[in-house]
Amino acid sequence: MARLSGRDPSLLRRINSTAVLRVLRSEFGRAPLTLTDLAQATELSRPTVEGVVEGLVDAGLAAEAEEPCAEHAARRGRPARRFRFRAEAGHALGVEIGSHRTAAVLADLTGDFTGTVTHDLDEETGAEERLASAHDAVAELLESSGVGRESLRAVGVGTPGIVEADGTVRLGTALPGWTGLPLGERLRQDFNCPVLVENDANAGVVAERWLGAAAGAEDVVMVLVGLSPGAGSLIGGRLHRGFGGAAGEIGALHLLGREATPERLLSTTDEPLHPLDEAAVARVFALARAGDERAERAMERFVQRLVHDVAALVLALDPELVVIGGWASGLDDVLEPLRGELERYCLRPPRVALSELGESAVATGALRLALDEVESELFSVNAD
Amino acid sequence: MARLSGRDPSLLRRINSTAVLRVLRSEFGRAPLTLTDLAQATELSRPTVEGVVEGLVDAGLAAEAEEPCAEHAARRGRPARRFRFRAEAGHALGVEIGSHRTAAVLADLTGDFTGTVTHDLDEETGAEERLASAHDAVAELLESSGVGRESLRAVGVGTPGIVEADGTVRLGTALPGWTGLPLGERLRQDFNCPVLVENDANAGVVAERWLGAAAGAEDVVMVLVGLSPGAGSLIGGRLHRGFGGAAGEIGALHLLGREATPERLLSTTDEPLHPLDEAAVARVFALARAGDERAERAMERFVQRLVHDVAALVLALDPELVVIGGWASGLDDVLEPLRGELERYCLRPPRVALSELGESAVATGALRLALDEVESELFSVNAD
CATH class of the missing domain: 1.10.10.10 (Winged helix-like DNA-binding domain superfamily/Winged helix DNA-binding domain)
Structure with missing residues (x-):
């Protein structure tokens, strides 16, 4: 007070x-x-x-x-x-630095979007090149929007891994060279305003509550599905980061029950998929849709793993709603089997919905976090 | 305000x-x-x-x-x-209604314990007989303490299952006849004061933070180990019940990865254990300590299952501390293997500690909840 x-x-x-x-x-x-x-x-x-x-x-x-x-x-x-x-008096920026792309989205001080830029990347891109790609996406967006860098009042960034309060990536196995990277410090050299770095799934769940499938919900788990799955949770409307920022880092969950890796579960040959090749997952989905038997079986194994991950989160947290996100296409096929299995395993099965923001969820959530920062600055009565 | x-x-x-x-x-x-x-x-x-x-x-x-x-x-x-x-001006009562016992513990208005009574029960005891046992334990305690029923200002009750806000057991598979029981309503007939019914693991984690292994911790998961395991969580020092009161109901977790039941995992013969026979678990532990090979293997399977349950909770919640409770003897043997496995699976492994309150955790936590109720009544400035 x-x-x-x-x-x-x-x-x-x-x-x-x-x-x-x-x-x-x-x-x-x-x-x-x-x-x-x-x-x-x-x-x-x-x-x-x-x-x-x-x-x-x-x-x-x-x-x-x-x-x-x-x-x-x-x-x-x-x-x-x-x-x-004067909504144009300043801007907020949301940035995704993901495994296969970087994206930037810009809004004025009322949160109205003014533009977005996306750059595709190879999953194996090194840390420096990935940072350069994010830098370029931001520069391109600012130029095409006619907004000067000095107009930015806060920047939010969403990226895979455990992120510490100062923006250092404590552990990030999904991106090469990411573990130990002082991401916050590096990005702050580019901007004269606060830079907030957040786990990608955490940013995603914030976005879905702002503009997507979780509007109006207070207790939500969002699962970013893929070879390196992650989850973000809202409890009572607030982001639950955990004691050390590792809440929802469920990459190892599937290892607990059986010793099969997702790369093997999803493979349609005798060889496992490449651990970072998320695009291969989409290819398997497409093959299964086309009736390929090996792909159908891989898909079944994939759904079982997803059920396992989601059920564990649901049993631990008992959310009102689970939002399934990740890549855009094919995921709607998993909703029905997922609902059926959750009915089997969970004493109180939650609602299950598909992400409405799709691939833009992480950057959009990062933008929302930046806008929250701007608002708390504009409306703070404690600062001088 | x-x-x-x-x-x-x-x-x-x-x-x-x-x-x-x-x-x-x-x-x-x-x-x-x-x-x-x-x-x-x-x-x-x-x-x-x-x-x-x-x-x-x-x-x-x-x-x-x-x-x-x-x-x-x-x-x-x-x-x-x-x-x-006048601490003696009123009393608070904590009651456990568990699978193999009922227990009651009494304290004055400063929280100083004035007595406790425990009644052993067979796991297969029906709901009415179980309620009568709880009633008798309370009556015996009040009489031996020389405290009149009218002195009670609040009663807390801990019991397995999903408990609704009014004290109805929505689902409770560990006790025969428990699902659907209007437990709060039934108990309120016995008392002229508020009666709060809470899930047993939730009561347990509250107790460990009050007087046990979780003193001073804000983000804690307590796992009540057994054939029907359950977990209670504190997030930021507050009980996390979940959207529908089912948070931590992890009984089905072990089914997710593999189709083995705990009764089979823990059996040292070809026959599975009886699903409600928690005492058999203690016997298997004792046999393993004595060097019985089949018991040792059953114990290994049991530890793997515990690792699975705890790791899933840790990955979802990222607590500061995990407290392992349940029955008193033998559990200390599981701590070291559990810590080792959590290091393997969790990106940020938490501290792991044994319950300090042991079998009295549930009744003690129920008492703490009753004392909280009394305090909020005594110190409320909103009531007339």
Whole structure:
């Protein structure tokens, strides 16, 4: 709680400023508002609102609307001044650094998307080249959007592995050279704003709750399916990272019951798949759809493994909803068998839904985390 | 937040009363306190404290200490009156209704234990007989402690299964006739105070944090090992029940990887164990210790299953600490192999500790939940 004290007028000003900014940035403020509108909505006095708005204009966060409506101008001599939130005053950036692509997505301060860029990568790409690809995707996006780097107020990044609070990848076996990489530190050299690094599945579940299959749900597990599966969880609406940031790192789960690797489970030959070749999984799915028998059997084994992973998460956490994501195509085939098996194993089976954001979930969630950071900065009453 | 308004003097009185009660009930208040002591500790005026203490004495929650210390009496003419919290003004009760026993434990309002009673039961005992056994254990405990039923301010109950908020057992396969039992409703007929029913492993983890192996830890998983294993979790110090109360119901986990039941895994003959015969597990442990080869192999299979269960929970939740509980003897043998296997499977292996409360964990946790209820009632400033 902020302490309201007569000795600290700057804090009081900040609280008032925050109240006005909230109204300007709300749905109500989508149409420009007069000082009278703002005084009514905030319950502040008109002179107070006038002073606050002046400060917001100086800070670049509000602007006078240029053209008062013609009707209004006709009725009265001098129309009331109207103000709007300058959503373009800053931007937030979401970045995915994944196994087979990097992606960047940009939004203004109200969270409206202004552009996206994706670069495909080979799974075996080294760490430096992967970082360069992310750097290039961001530069391309900023240029095509006409947004300067200095306009960025926060950057969110989603990537596989266990990520520490400072953005160091403690362990990341899905990307070559990723374990031990000081990813946060490296990316901060590129930006003059906070950079938040988050596990990819954690970013994914945040995105699905914001704009996808988990809208309105508070207790959600999202599983990013693949050769290196991972899970992200919301508990009571908040990201559950675990004591050491390793919650949902379920890559080893399938090893527990039987000693078969996913590369072998999914193989349609006697040779196992390459451990990083996620695209091979999609090929097996396509073959199974076309009626290839070996692919069908591989697919069955794959579904059994998915059931195993999801059931273990469900038994441990008892979520309201499980969202299945990963790559876009073919996954809808696994939902029905998955639901059936969960009914068998789980005392209280959850709802199961397919990701609505598909491949864009990780970058979108990273953007949401960046927007949260911007909002907590804009609306903080504790900072000076 | 309570709204402090001049229009509601009764609320203000209640807040002041709560402040005085907290001091009287604290470590500081273990020695009786004068009105001056209380005024200093609460920062309330002396007349306010005097009025509040009068009210607490009338309500039976405080009493004047009978004998002021002799030294004090010698130094001054008339000694200051001293007051103490009446811990004996009420009691809280914890009850376990388990597969092979019922147990009851009683404490006064400061949480000091005043007695415990345990009744052994056959695993196949029916629901009515099991309820009668719990009823008898409580009656025996109250009588031997010289505490009247009307002194009980809250009752906590721990039992296997998925328990709904009203205390109905939604699903409880470990006890015959338990599924669907309106346990809360049945028990409330016995008591004139709140009755809280909780899953046994959930009660267990609360107990270990209060008085056992998890003291000071915030992110804890406790596994009650046995033929019907269950787990309870604290996340950020709070019980994680899951969306439908089924979090940690891991009985089916071992089925996921391979189709072997625990009764078969643990059997030393060609016949599986009886599904409810938890005592047989202890016998197998004892045989293995004595060097019986079949028992040693059964024990190995059992440890593998435990590893599987615990690893799945750890991968999903990433706790700081895993507490292994269940029955008292033999379990310490599983800690080392468990730690070794968790190192293999978990990206961030947690600490692993043996339950310190052993068989008393469930009843003790149920008591803690009852005490929490009493405290929230005593210290609530929202109630009238």
